[in-house]
Amino acid sequence: DGGITQSPKYLFRKEGQNVTLSCEQNLNHDAMYWYRQDPGQGLRLIYYSQIVNDFQKGDIAEGYSVSREKKESFPLTVTSAQKNPTAFYLCASSMLGPYGYTFGSGTRLTVV
């Protein structure tokens, strides 16, 4: 079955650590996106990529980094520079153009 897989489902980070969230899709979608979701704030775009080896900052890119070495994969690194990283992170993919997104099931990151 085609879909988009995020791992892990839950992640705990100590202060000062970098952590990487995985996102893999087998839908042959060109575009991939990372969103952060906090209660009452909706979805906020962190980074997006429309082609391999290219990506663009979204609205809240500070403290995050991404790579797009393969069409299927778009990992997100939450760096120690992100001051408030506790949140629900969602990865999505789509065909290029005005199409709906397919979302993963999310990763809940907690700083301990």
Add this chain to the structure above:
Amino acid sequence: QKEVEQDPGPLSVPEGAIVSLNCTYSNSAFQYFMWYRQYSRKGPELLMYTYSSGNKEDGRFTAQVDKSSKYISLFIRDSQPSDSATYLCAMSAPLGGANSKLTFGKGITLSVRP
């Protein structure tokens, strides 16, 4: 003014009620309109997709777009407890590349009481 505004809720209705969820927008270039449903601790799933103005029906769900008023609605008939979720509207312009990214509303949480 935000590009997309959605009633913040939450909304609680009895089982069997007709539910109306709404969004307004300011960008007249938007032509593709979507509704997503998100269950707790899950990713959003695409529920309805419409192009330009008009209505689209799928079972108990009807999506309505009024471009002249920049207003979209999702109606749920005979609401069920399983409809309890957060509903997000989203929209896009028909331009290529980065301009085709979706713009989301903040979402409204619906609770259907048995």
